[in-house]
Amino acid sequence: MQTSIRPFQILLYFILGTIKIHAQDNKIKEAGSPEFLAVSTPWVDSVFNTLSKKEKIGQLFMVPAYSNRDEKSYEELAKLIEKEQIGGIVFFQGGPVEQSRLLNRYQSLLKVPALVAMDAEWGVGMRLDSTVSYPYQMTLGAISNNELIYNMGQQIAKDFKRLGMHVNFAPVVDVNNNINNPVINYRSFGEDMYKVADKGFAYMRGLQDGGIMATVKHFPGHGDTDVDSHLGLPTLNFSRERLDSLELYPFRYLINRGISGVMVAHMNIPALDKTPNLPSTLSRPIITGVLREELNFQGLVFTDAMNMKGVTRNFPTGEVELMAVAAGNDLIELSEDVELAISSIRKAIRRGVITWEEIDARVKRILAAKEWAGLDNYQPVDTDQLFAALNRREADVLIQRLADESLTLLRDNPPSYFPIPEPLLTTAVISIGSDFGTVFQRKLAAGKKVSSFVLQKSAGEGEIARLEAKLTQFDRVIVGIHDKRSRPRSLLDFSDPVLHFITRLSSLPKTSFALMANAYTLNQLKGIENARVLVVAYENSPFTEKAAAAYFLKELRPRGKLPVTVNEHFKAGAGLMIFQ
Structure with missing residues (x-):
């Protein structure tokens, strides 16, 4: 049976949590400051001074928005945004034109x-139809040339x-070394923390050089878990x-290089906070202690979605958002009841659980980020020629280059095998x-027997027997x-x-394989290690x-390296290089 923390314990927990946490020996004293904190114009202070107390708290919330729903849902969200003067919006599924129209509507209310x-994580095509998707991070993990990942960040x-x-909310820098991880897996660059950090940095640089805030996740590391939060x-x-x-390691690496944001995962981590059943999202020792004080992170701290079972199972709505703010988060993502949460936070301030000084510091940090993002000179989205702008030929060329560079050759017996x-x-x-x-078939069949x-x-x-x-x-x-x-x-x-059938084919010397699937599936394909040729496209x-x-047409020399260990036959770093 799971136990939860009761309200009277919460107050005690927050009071105790305000005591300065003992610094660890590995505390980082000089971390890279995010670019948005270097902005110094009167805009932040002038806007801050116009906000009421309730509006300040509203700045801490990001609400979910969809562009594939009905007018009633759009109207309900518009009313909430206007009433609470919400600080942020997170868009999910829909289409680019409708999303842009809705965004213009919502922004006009603020x-x-x-x-x-x-x-x-793999571009706006992850959420929107009629737009471009780039490769998953496991695919990118096979690539040696990180400048291509930087270029992808710029295109996104x-x-x-x-x-x-x-x-x-990218890049993911969780080190995925658990084949049974149900939630990170293909979303990670791989199992080597150094490569994960380097590739995460390349993606971060591309985004931030392009004027978009990158948010590294899921702090302090969701890669070696077998539960979906x-x-x-x-x-x-x-x-x-x-x-x-x-x-x-990857979080420390990117923080030292100026990452704008960090998203905190919903995980219980006894080595960092012994409170039973407490998610890291709600832990002051983890967020204020480790992330802020030890790693010296100065940018924006985002919660993971607050409607996930990893955080809602033991704590009711309203209480959970209050705990997240008291723990040190700047922005609360996807609260199930924003009005109740704002009311709970105001009451907590009156009780002394949180101070206005803490709230004000976070609001000013959020406003600084808004200024860096250009919101001091807000312009509505222009929907004219939007489809063409989002479907550029340069994007397709880059995606093909990424796919080519990731292709990994794991087995290759001499072509002269055929007499x-x-x-x-x-x-x-097949x-x-x-x-x-x-x-795949059409390209191989063109002009061939x-x-x-x-x-x-x-x-x-x-059917298999006939084939x-x-x-x-x-x-x-x-x-x-x-x-x-x-x-x-x-x-x-x-x-x-x-x-x-695949296992039987693997034993035939005339058979070659191309896997257009997660590399971990090799563990399921018994005997595939015996294949004459095996290339992995991820x-x-x-x-x-x-x-x-x-590759089979001899037009491409594979350069990829396996980013994860699958089993004793296929280990991280494997990848044959063909030079002839």
Whole structure:
């Protein structure tokens, strides 16, 4: 049975939490200050002086917004934004034109324009239709050239600017060394903390050089967990020494280099705060003690979404937001009841749980960020030619380059294995996991003696047997394994007969494989380590399919390195280089 902290304990916890936390030996004295704090014009003070006490508290809240819902929901949100003079908006699913119209409407209701954010780890296509998606971070983790990741950050910044947004909740710098992690996984650059930090820095630089605030997450590190904090409260049972030497490293690295924002995860971490069932989001020792005092982070601290089960399971709405503010967060993301939360915070200030000095310091920090983002000279979003602006050819070129550079060759027996001259080889190309022909097949079949077959992920024994019989006619078989799901999980949702078929194909010397799926799925594909050729493209998209096909056409030399350890056959850093 889980126990929760009762209200009288909360007050005692906050009072005790205000005592200065003992500094650790590894305290960082000189951290890089975020750029937005260097802004020094009269705007911040002049705006601050116009705010009522209630409006100051309103600046601490970011509300969720969607552009794929009905007018009633838009009107309800508009009323809330106007009444509470909300400080920030986080956009989720919808379309770019409707989102821009709604944003213009919401901003018109505010005396201080809202700081607008999106959780767009792989670009605005993560949330909006008719826009561009870049590769997942696991795919980027295979790339050696971090300048390409910097370029991606710049392109994403262009999209944010065009859409009137200011904060990207990216990059993820969780070190993912747990194959069973249900929530980070493909969203991480990998298991090497140094590479995670370097690639996170490249992404951060691209965003911030493009005028968009980067927000590193999920502090203090969500990579080695097997519970999804959307559904429950993960516990990180590691020593302080382990956390310092691994999980905290990328955060420390980016803080020292001027990251604008840090998002705090919902995790229970006994080594940092022994309070039972307390999420890190609500922990003063973690946020004020470790993040602010030890790591000397001076930028904006964002909570993760406050409607997630990891934080709501043990604490009621209103109470949980109060705890988050008292712990040291600047911006409260996605409260389930903003009006109740604001009322709770005002009452807590009157009781002395939080001081106005603390609130004022946070409001001024938020206003400084708004000034850096250009909100001192707010302009509505121009919806004219918006689609064209968000679908630039330069973006497609970059995505293809990223896909090409990430392609990783894990197995390659000599091409001379085939005694038949290549022009005379008969080739079968199978796309497994697709319902129809693929880009991978079309590129391989162009002008070649190639026959294409499709095998759905739910195929049964009879269909597989008929295909297997046909394959005996071919000298060479190239198999594409496609995960068509929008989120590439560690396990393929293929039927057992299909998985067994892949194992049988792996034992045939004439068979080569291209995996357009999460690298961790290799652990599920028994015998794949015996394949004659195996290339990994990490995810399924037209760009990764073209990259994989280009390898078999001898148009591309793979340069990628596996960013995670899958099993004893496929370890982090693996990747053959072909020079001939």
